[in-house]
Amino acid sequence: MVKVTANIFLSNSESEITKSKILMKKSLMFPVLTLLTLFILSSFGTKKTADRKAAVSTTAENKKTNNENELRVANDQFYSALNTMFTGNLLPMENIWSHGEDVTQLGPFGDRLTGWNNVRAEL
Numbered sequence: 001m002v003k004v005t006a007n008i009f010l011s012n013s014e015s016e017i018t019k020s021k022i023l024m025k026k027s028l029m030f031p032v033l034t035l036l037t038l039f040i041l042s043s044f045g046t047k048k049t050a051d052r053k054a055a056v057s058t059t060a061e062n063k064k065t066n067n068e069n070e071l072r073v074a075n076d077q078f079y080s081a082l083n084t085m086f087t088g089n090l091l092p093m094e095n096i097w098s099h100g101e102d103v104t105q106l107g108p109f110g111d112r113l114t115g116w117n118n119v120r121a122e123l
Helices: 002-044 046-086 091-096 116-122
Strands: 104-106 112-114
Touching: 046 091, 104 116, 112 116
Parallel strands: none
Antiparallel strands: 104 112
Protein backbone atom coordinates (compact mmCIF):
# COMPACT_ATOMS: atom_id res chain seq x y z
CA MET A 1 0.00 0.00 0.00
CA VAL A 2 2.80 2.36 0.66
CA LYS A 3 4.14 1.58 -2.77
CA VAL A 4 0.86 2.45 -4.39
CA THR A 5 0.61 5.67 -2.48
CA ALA A 6 4.15 6.55 -3.40
CA ASN A 7 3.43 5.77 -7.04
CA ILE A 8 0.33 7.92 -6.93
CA PHE A 9 2.34 10.70 -5.31
CA LEU A 10 5.10 10.33 -7.86
CA SER A 11 2.55 10.15 -10.56
CA ASN A 12 0.91 13.37 -9.36
CA SER A 13 4.30 15.02 -9.01
CA GLU A 14 5.30 14.00 -12.51
CA SER A 15 2.00 15.19 -13.94
CA GLU A 16 2.41 18.54 -12.14
CA ILE A 17 5.90 18.88 -13.57
CA THR A 18 4.61 17.98 -17.03
CA LYS A 19 1.77 20.50 -16.68
CA SER A 20 4.27 23.13 -15.56
CA LYS A 21 6.47 22.44 -18.56
CA ILE A 22 3.50 22.67 -20.92
CA LEU A 23 2.41 25.95 -19.32
CA MET A 24 5.93 27.33 -19.58
CA LYS A 25 6.12 26.37 -23.23
CA LYS A 26 2.72 27.92 -23.90
CA SER A 27 3.61 31.09 -22.02
CA LEU A 28 6.84 31.45 -23.98
CA MET A 29 5.18 30.75 -27.31
CA PHE A 30 3.06 33.92 -27.30
CA PRO A 31 5.92 36.43 -26.94
CA VAL A 32 8.11 34.50 -29.35
CA LEU A 33 5.33 34.29 -31.95
CA THR A 34 4.51 37.96 -31.43
CA LEU A 35 8.11 39.02 -31.96
CA LEU A 36 8.45 36.78 -34.98
CA THR A 37 5.24 38.17 -36.50
CA LEU A 38 6.36 41.75 -35.90
CA PHE A 39 9.72 41.05 -37.48
CA ILE A 40 8.14 39.50 -40.56
CA LEU A 41 5.59 42.28 -40.97
CA SER A 42 8.15 45.03 -40.50
CA SER A 43 10.44 43.57 -43.15
CA PHE A 44 7.78 43.72 -45.88
CA GLY A 45 7.90 47.50 -46.41
CA THR A 46 11.62 48.03 -45.82
CA LYS A 47 12.70 48.04 -49.48
CA LYS A 48 9.83 50.23 -50.62
CA THR A 49 10.49 52.70 -47.80
CA ALA A 50 14.19 52.81 -48.61
CA ASP A 51 13.40 53.31 -52.31
CA ARG A 52 10.95 56.11 -51.48
CA LYS A 53 13.46 57.83 -49.22
CA ALA A 54 16.14 57.60 -51.91
CA ALA A 55 13.74 59.02 -54.52
CA VAL A 56 12.71 61.90 -52.25
CA SER A 57 16.34 62.60 -51.39
CA THR A 58 17.33 62.60 -55.06
CA THR A 59 14.39 64.85 -55.96
CA ALA A 60 15.25 67.27 -53.15
CA GLU A 61 18.91 67.35 -54.22
CA ASN A 62 17.93 67.96 -57.85
CA LYS A 63 15.54 70.72 -56.82
CA LYS A 64 18.22 72.32 -54.64
CA THR A 65 20.73 72.13 -57.49
CA ASN A 66 18.19 73.60 -59.93
CA ASN A 67 17.36 76.43 -57.52
CA GLU A 68 21.05 77.16 -56.99
CA ASN A 69 21.65 77.21 -60.75
CA GLU A 70 18.67 79.53 -61.34
CA LEU A 71 19.93 81.85 -58.61
CA ARG A 72 23.43 81.92 -60.10
CA VAL A 73 22.02 82.71 -63.57
CA ALA A 74 19.82 85.51 -62.17
CA ASN A 75 22.76 86.87 -60.17
CA ASP A 76 25.03 86.83 -63.24
CA GLN A 77 22.36 88.52 -65.37
CA PHE A 78 21.81 91.23 -62.78
CA TYR A 79 25.48 92.12 -62.36
CA SER A 80 26.05 92.03 -66.10
CA ALA A 81 23.09 94.39 -66.59
CA LEU A 82 24.30 96.60 -63.73
CA ASN A 83 27.77 96.89 -65.22
CA THR A 84 26.26 97.69 -68.62
CA MET A 85 24.02 100.30 -66.99
CA PHE A 86 27.11 102.08 -65.62
CA THR A 87 28.28 102.54 -69.21
CA GLY A 88 25.02 104.31 -70.04
CA ASN A 89 23.03 101.43 -71.56
CA LEU A 90 19.85 100.82 -69.51
CA LEU A 91 18.29 98.22 -71.81
CA PRO A 92 19.75 95.06 -70.15
CA MET A 93 18.62 96.28 -66.71
CA GLU A 94 15.13 97.01 -68.02
CA ASN A 95 14.96 93.53 -69.53
CA ILE A 96 15.82 91.62 -66.35
CA TRP A 97 13.41 93.53 -64.08
CA SER A 98 9.87 92.28 -63.66
CA HIS A 99 7.44 94.76 -65.21
CA GLY A 100 4.66 94.03 -62.71
CA GLU A 101 3.12 96.18 -60.03
CA ASP A 102 4.87 94.14 -57.32
CA VAL A 103 8.32 95.46 -58.30
CA THR A 104 10.00 97.32 -55.47
CA GLN A 105 13.18 99.39 -55.42
CA LEU A 106 14.85 100.59 -52.24
CA GLY A 107 16.81 103.74 -52.92
CA PRO A 108 20.15 104.68 -51.37
CA PHE A 109 18.54 107.32 -49.12
CA GLY A 110 15.77 105.10 -47.77
CA ASP A 111 13.13 105.92 -50.34
CA ARG A 112 11.04 103.07 -51.68
CA LEU A 113 9.45 102.82 -55.09
CA THR A 114 6.71 100.32 -55.93
CA GLY A 115 5.46 99.33 -59.38
CA TRP A 116 7.38 99.07 -62.64
CA ASN A 117 6.39 102.51 -63.92
CA ASN A 118 7.77 104.23 -60.80
CA VAL A 119 10.96 102.16 -60.79
CA ARG A 120 11.51 102.69 -64.54
CA ALA A 121 11.15 106.44 -64.15
CA GLU A 122 13.91 106.40 -61.49
CA LEU A 123 16.32 104.34 -63.59
